[in-house]
Amino acid sequence: MAVDTLETRELRYFVAVAEELHFGRAAERLGMAQPPLSRAIQQLERRLGVSLLKRNRRGVLLTGAGEVLLHEGRAALDATTAAARRARRAGGADDPDGPRNRLVLAVKAAGSHELLRKLLDAYAAEPGAAEIEVLPCGLCEQEGLLRDGRADVALMHAPFNSLAGFDSEELMTEGQIAILPAGHPLAARKTLSLADVGDVPDLPLARWPRHGVYPPGPGPEIRDQTQLAQLIALGRTVAVLPDSARSWLWAEHTAVPLTDAPPVVTHIAWPAHSRSLALAGLVRTATRL
Amino acid sequence: MAVDTLETRELRYFVAVAEELHFGRAAERLGMAQPPLSRAIQQLERRLGVSLLKRNRRGVLLTGAGEVLLHEGRAALDATTAAARRARRAGGADDPDGPRNRLVLAVKAAGSHELLRKLLDAYAAEPGAAEIEVLPCGLCEQEGLLRDGRADVALMHAPFNSLAGFDSEELMTEGQIAILPAGHPLAARKTLSLADVGDVPDLPLARWPRHGVYPPGPGPEIRDQTQLAQLIALGRTVAVLPDSARSWLWAEHTAVPLTDAPPVVTHIAWPAHSRSLALAGLVRTATRL
DNA sequence: TCCTGTCATACCCGACAGGTATCACCGAGG
């Protein structure tokens, strides 16, 4: 095989080992025995002509080349499964030709509900509109869903989501608000600054996962919006959220505008170089809202 | 194998058949016999559960799903070979750890020579600068070079290059000029409009390939800058180019500014989500020029 | 020192990728 041609299988194996940093666990994850995995990685290193792992007697470490291959390999694996998924979706229909008119739209579960409703309504009214499957997802998952083909298009929120590597159009800009327990002294203020809410000893800022990990801090770790709403109502935490979060406020909540929080920009984003007509129509509808 | 896992080999085979639309020729291009190729494609269609090709007795045609898989598959293959190439480059050095300090910079052969020189000089003066390998390329090749890992970073020129799918920073904006034979009547004008140069019967606009194909038109097909310079000097054609093309004008040439041509913006672009420190340093230097 | 946990090596086997030969089909000519 050519020296710069990798098989998907080899990449899968290497990524597993690089993530586990342990041949045994990686083999288990891959559903195979450890020796053939060791051999496959050795063959890979030989073919590439570089050492990817430093075998220490206590597990393994990545070399510089290994870091690069882990990073680029993940992207390549995503692109490969995206190709399979999108091809399958395009041809899942009964009729032999003409791509299946269906789009998977990834949206943050509790984000921009108003906008989403308007978009779906407006697009459904278009002649020849495709069927839109709405895929609710966690807080920062849209990027992964687009990359590995589980979704075709997503609503993203800068600066929380990264738009790098995607095409996108800006849809909406909104300010941010602090959501406080109604009885808290700060809730009486007309406006607040980030410094005000970030520095309240009895009301630590809630934290939610960014790209899978929680940022450090004293506040509670949040998994979903209901949990957050409850903790705020109980006077245990405060949250900074886009203005559209007002739509789900409880009676025990008070929203106060933040003067110096960065604005949140909602984009519609899709894989660069997409050629789907249905997608183009959806984007056109979205930008005209 | 999982239903949405494709092997690189399968993708290579399918892309070859989809491009040739002919099993025999595709097999020849792949260096194998036709029957195993037919079988591999059939297995692929069975596993994906979709029909990718319509077998007509006179060759084959792509189905909708086939079109999608061709497009996404090319991207996936590019990402895979990019992973291999970049890993190889990162570890090519003798020392076992630390990524190899080397970047491949793709530049359009005759484009922005001034800017390139300034960039290379400024970056070389930085402490701990990586070695920069300059990879000269054709007019629209930068995108492919970045995508398949032959280059790490590129100088691109909007609106000629598409920045979709890359991260980039703007470096320079310049107007465009018409380059005419010195003796031509239009060469006496102070300024020109696109309509002026696009509609001269005795001086058809030169054409060069965009993404591999020449746009239609009466003008001569250009392959390199020397050829273009000669044809202009001979009074056979006129060209519209960025202002920096003045640096290679001949005595027989006259440059006239265009009032209504879109400005050309030079960007430095790199694959989204790159994590190379050397690249970050180069970009920082470039934006400070 | 032994024991434990790690990755590498040795060896075997079955699956499957790929080759050759051939078929089935259809369109173009005579």
Place this chain on the structure above:
DNA sequence: CCTCGGTGATACCTGTCGGGTATGACAGGA
């Protein structure tokens, strides 16, 4: 109408290699 050329599909064989089991080599901790 028949034949012929050119297409992709089928049948069948073979060698390679991916994967399994058993075991080795080696370092660190008790």
